[in-house]
Amino acid sequence: MSSNFFQLVRNEQTKLYSQLATWIMLGILVVVVLGFALITRTADNFTTDYDEATWKQELQDQNESLAEIDQADTQILINNYRIENDLMPDGMTAWDFLYDSNMLTSVLSLLTIIVAGGIIANEYRWGTIKLLLIRPATRTKIFFAKYTSVLLFALTALIVLFIFSWLFGMLLFGLGGDGSVLQVKDGKVVEVSVWTRIAQDYGLQLVKLVVWATFAFMISAALRNGALAIGTAIFLMFAGSSIVLFIYDKPFAKYVLFSNLDLTQFTTGMKLVEDLTLTFAVVTIIVYYLIFLVIGWVLFTKRDVAGN
Amino acid sequence: MAEPAMQLIGLKKQIGSKLIVKGLDFDIQPGEVFGFLGPNGAGKTTTIRMMVGLIRISEGDVRIQGKSIKSDFKGAIRHVGAIVENPELYGFMSGYKNLLVFSRMIPGITRDRIDEVVKLVGLEKSISQKVKRYSLGMRQRLGIAQALLHRPSILILDEPTNGLDPSGIREIRHYIRKLAEEENVAVIVSSHLLSEMELMCDRIGILKNGELISIQEVHSTDKDVPEEMVKIDCSAAQLENAKQLLQEKFGIAAVDNNNQLLFPISRDQMPPIIKALAVADIEMYAVAVERKTLEDKFLHVIGENVIE
Ligand SMILES: Nc1ncnc2c1ncn2[C@@H]1O[C@H](COP(=O)(O)OP(=O)(O)O)[C@@H](O)[C@H]1O
Ligand SMILES: [Mg+2]
Numbered sequence: 001m002s003s004n005f006f007q008l009v010r011n012e013q014t015k016l017y018s019q020l021a022t023w024i025m026l027g028i029l030v031v032v033v034l035g036f037a038l039i040t041r042t043a044d045n046f047t048t049d050y051d052e053a054t055w056k057q058e059l060q061d062q063n064e065s066l067a068e069i070d071q072a073d074t075q076i077l078i079n080n081y082r083i084e085n086d087l088m089p090d091g092m093t094a095w096d097f098l099y100d101s102n103m104l105t106s107v108l109s110l111l112t113i114i115v116a117g118g119i120i121a122n123e124y125r126w127g128t129i130k131l132l133l134i135r136p137a138t139r140t141k142i143f144f145a146k147y148t149s150v151l152l153f154a155l156t157a158l159i160v161l162f163i164f165s166w167l168f169g170m171l172l173f174g175l176g177g178d179g180s181v182l183q184v185k186d187g188k189v190v191e192v193s194v195w196t197r198i199a200q201d202y203g204l205q206l207v208k209l210v211v212w213a214t215f216a217f218m219i220s221a222a223l224r225n226g227a228l229a230i231g232t233a234i235f236l237m238f239a240g241s242s243i244v245l246f247i248y249d250k251p252f253a254k255y256v257l258f259s260n261l262d263l264t265q266f267t268t269g270m271k272l273v274e275d276l277t278l279t280f281a282v283v284t285i286i287v288y289y290l291i292f293l294v295i296g297w298v299l300f301t302k303r304d305v306a307g308n
Numbered sequence: 309m310a311e312p313a314m315q316l317i318g319l320k321k322q323i324g325s326k327l328i329v330k331g332l333d334f335d336i337q338p339g340e341v342f343g344f345l346g347p348n349g350a351g352k353t354t355t356i357r358m359m360v361g362l363i364r365i366s367e368g369d370v371r372i373q374g375k376s377i378k379s380d381f382k383g384a385i386r387h388v389g390a391i392v393e394n395p396e397l398y399g400f401m402s403g404y405k406n407l408l409v410f411s412r413m414i415p416g417i418t419r420d421r422i423d424e425v426v427k428l429v430g431l432e433k434s435i436s437q438k439v440k441r442y443s444l445g446m447r448q449r450l451g452i453a454q455a456l457l458h459r460p461s462i463l464i465l466d467e468p469t470n471g472l473d474p475s476g477i478r479e480i481r482h483y484i485r486k487l488a489e490e491e492n493v494a495v496i497v498s499s500h501l502l503s504e505m506e507l508m509c510d511r512i513g514i515l516k517n518g519e520l521i522s523i524q525e526v527h528s529t530d531k532d533v534p535e536e537m538v539k540i541d542c543s544a545a546q547l548e549n550a551k552q553l554l555q556e557k558f559g560i561a562a563v564d565n566n567n568q569l570l571f572p573i574s575r576d577q578m579p580p581i582i583k584a585l586a587v588a589d590i591e592m593y594a595v596a597v598e599r600k601t602l603e604d605k606f607l608h609v610i611g612e613n614v615i616e
Contacts, residue, residue: 007412008412014405018398018401020400126399128398130396131410134360134362134388135413136382137413138382304362305357305362
């Protein structure tokens, strides 16, 4: 039973990685990481290296100019903390670059949506759906095996993103430090470990990725049209936050998926819709997510597989 | 009699308000090659899609080895291997990888079995080539190979000779006969060409507008039914006279077809008939006694040319 499911997932992975397009997509991801690393390296204000003898003075100067703009800038607290505890900043390191790469998860989302949008629709386009569905495996199992395969692809691409960000970061910026950073929490400076920071930076982005990939998967399963699935998912992902601008003052605004999906609004405090709370947002996202999955599942298992 | 391999029970399919398959009832026996003959649009593919559970059955049922495809899909489908319409496989994978993927969907298929099936359809040389480089004939053979992997007791092939050259058709015919005779597989083949069906089938059912008009044995074992067909070419004006004479003197119900009188009879009964016609001054241009083709048989049974 479960070994059967495992075989189905394995088959989906075999098919996915037998396609040249999949490798091209992963290649593009690597190229994007490299480009991002080179741009970061050449933008020299990021890469100031501090001198053993003068760094305390440099931080003092930095504090003064920061204070002119904003007295409450948290960077001032962090700089003071460094001076008091004799912690010289490392400058840009591979770890910092790895954190910054979380911006590239939008590329990751794009690739995952492409995979999710095609994985069922392609079988219809190729005609192979007729061979796939006449085996002793239920349509439900095939549906979830394909969905699992999409998530596995996202995970694989994420690992590729990590490895290459770290690798290029190391080559261009050097390792330096253990990857932990100083952050201000409730007015106090605390040290945050490397893994906590990664989970923070990437975690919130991945929520978006999973939701839009699931949306594309639903359209793919329900309408059997890959281009439509990919197109609408990408459009909604990018247009989503702009759409909120038009509806944020309407009474229904808080029930709209886009208003809730950007969870960083709760860490920065800049909420898109006034009376949103983190709990409400999380519950709303889960409800939408489940609706997407159920619609896709019902239509995939119930609809006739008739001629085109 | 052994339990039928497949039973169709009052099988109907309605799409929208249109009844496409109008209630089919027949059994297919183990080791039998059953031909499903009918013009394009007769409902052959629709019936086959219902047999393998690709589309829902509007009314009635299909039982495979006694198991209902509706209520016990997994139990029923494990006995079936099929190609529905074109043999569409994954073009970006090798023939072998295609078979490997399908073999994982059913427990108990070994690598040895894959090799065995490859050999059976004679694809040893090209099995590691990508399927997109296969000719239609090779694809058809690979399609048959995937259908046979799990040693099904029923093989369903929808228009397997479509687009094949005469040698390809001969080859398919050869596999089909071999499977039925040596492995006792029940084979269901559909086609819109009578001449092809005649050479490979044991029985042929004619489908027209979703209805089964007649089922005929191809090689009749019934000694009372004459195996020969007489064609008499006579003047058009006397056609009716001749018909009447045959009916009155010999009790023969002849059919007229393009100014020819057609009736089944055995060779040794002919001299008195020719004599009687000549005596009655019927002008005959040609008298031919031919081995009855299936077409003649159907013509006689149905009374008109139903096949396109
Ligand atoms: N999904 C569908 N929706 C509406 N009509 C259909 C559908 N599929 C088939 N038909 C109609 O059903 C009839 C039988 O089609 P089909 O089973 O493909 O015939 P055959 O295989 O004998 O050529 C045709 O008239 C076709 O137009
Ligand atoms: Mg057809």
